[in-house]
Amino acid sequence: MEATKDSPKSGKYSYIDxxxxxxxxxxxxxxxxxxxxxxxxxxxxxxxxxxxxxxKHENQKYTLGFRFPTFIFTTLFNMCLKAIKHKKPELLAIFNGGSFTNDKEIPHKTQLKICKKISQVQSVERVLIESRPEHITTEKIKLLISHLKEKQLIVGLGLECVSDEIRNKSINKGFLKKDYEKAIDILKALHVQVLTYILIKPLFLSEKEAIDHAVESAEYAFSKGSDYVVFNAAMVQKNTKMEEFYSSSKYTPPWLWSLVEIAKRTHHLGAIRIGDLSEEPTPLALPQNCDKCTPLLMERLKQFKKTHNIKVFDDLGCDCQEKWQQELTRLHPTLT
Ligand SMILES: [Zn+2]
Structure with a gap:
């Protein structure tokens, strides 16, 4: 799930970037x-x-502990639209901290009403929703498309890693590659675009394994027909298994050099992007380099997001690169 905000105009439920x-x-x-x-x-x-x-713990902030009826969603939609309409957004990305197509999370009636509302927003050409593969069925997607009218639907799937073993042991994602492939086949048959999320550095992986698996996962996603790949670098969030390992010094988020390396090795494959590094809720630890070069690298990653020009990483160098390269020679995660 990608839900970040780096815009000064960020609202609680809606923002433009x-x-x-x-x-x-x-x-x-x-x-x-x-x-x-x-x-x-x-x-x-x-x-x-x-x-x-x-x-799972942040959701309360948005729901205040309630299960909202449909009119709350549509009122919220109208309110947020009013605030940003003058920006004429071309893409609408809907995040609900789960699966938009799961009726238990967003009631079916609400899904359709929201799609109908989107169909009436002139500037929006495409809409992204997110879903786990098990909530993708031909019937459900056909219905959403019919309510979106001529708007292009994009579905974000959190594959995270091409390896079933890593996806399930290191991430606990709970589905197999064949489930992702089934979902992508359904979506492509209905001319829906697919965006695949890949997690950089799940638990139990060395820095080098993290890079190699991210690259291999992107190659696989594009080979299966994914239109976009978004790499989300691991960040340590409170009350997660990752926090347990981080707190006992058995895990650290990836180096920013690793993110740059992944971008360099995959940008020629197609529409790749490195997800923002200012996640909500505020993480306990973020990907970083040394104190000296981290701000510059963060800036260049933002430039890459806005330009997709791999040359923004060309003139970078720092003393800490040597330490990162040493890290790449280790077979197991460093226990600091
Ligand atoms: Zn440095």
Missing amino acids: YLFDPLKGETICRWVLMLPGAGCSWSKEKHGGCHMCGF
């Missing part, structure tokens, strides 16, 4: 809308959901 879309070849205006759904069903199961996900 700008990013380069390599498929369109231009910088586009994106409207991000956070819908207060009931929260990810997977995270509510006994096992506690994905190891890195802090949204």
Whole structure:
């Protein structure tokens, strides 16, 4: 799940930002809308959901503990639209901290009403929703498309890693590669665009393994027909399995050099993006380099988001690169 905000105009439920879309070849205006759904069903199961996900505890902020009726969603939609309409966003990204297509999280009636409302927003050409693969069915997607009318639907799938073993042991994602492939086949058959999320550095991976698996996962996602790949670098959120390992010095988020390396090794594959590094809720630890070069690298990653120009990383160098390279020679995660 990507739900970040680096815009000074950020609101609680909605904000505007700008990013380069390599498929369109231009910088586009994106409207991000956070819908207060009931929260990810997977995270509510006994096992506690994905190891890195802090949204299960954050959801309360958006829902205030209530399950909202449809009119609250539509009122919220109208209110947020009014605030950003003059920006004429071309892309609408809806995040609900789970699966938009899961009726237990966003009631079915609400899903359709929201789609109908989107169909009436003139500037919006495309709309992104997120879903776990098990909530993607031909019937459900067809219905959403019919309510969106001529708007292009994009579905974000959190594959996280091509390896079933890493996806399930290091992340606890709870589905297999074949489930992702089934969902992507359904979506492509209905001319829906697919955006695949890949997690950089799940638990139990060395820095080098983290880079290699991210690259391999992107190659795989594009080979299966994914239109976009977004890499989300792991950040340590409170009350997660990842926090347990981080607190006992058994895990650190990836180096920013690793993010740059992944961008360099995958940008030629297609529309890739590195997700923002200012996640909500505020993480306990973020990907970083040394204190000296971290601000510059963060700035260049933002430039990459807005330009998709890999040359923004060309003239970078710092003493800490040597330490990062040493880290890459280690076979196991460093226990600091
Ligand atoms: Zn440095």
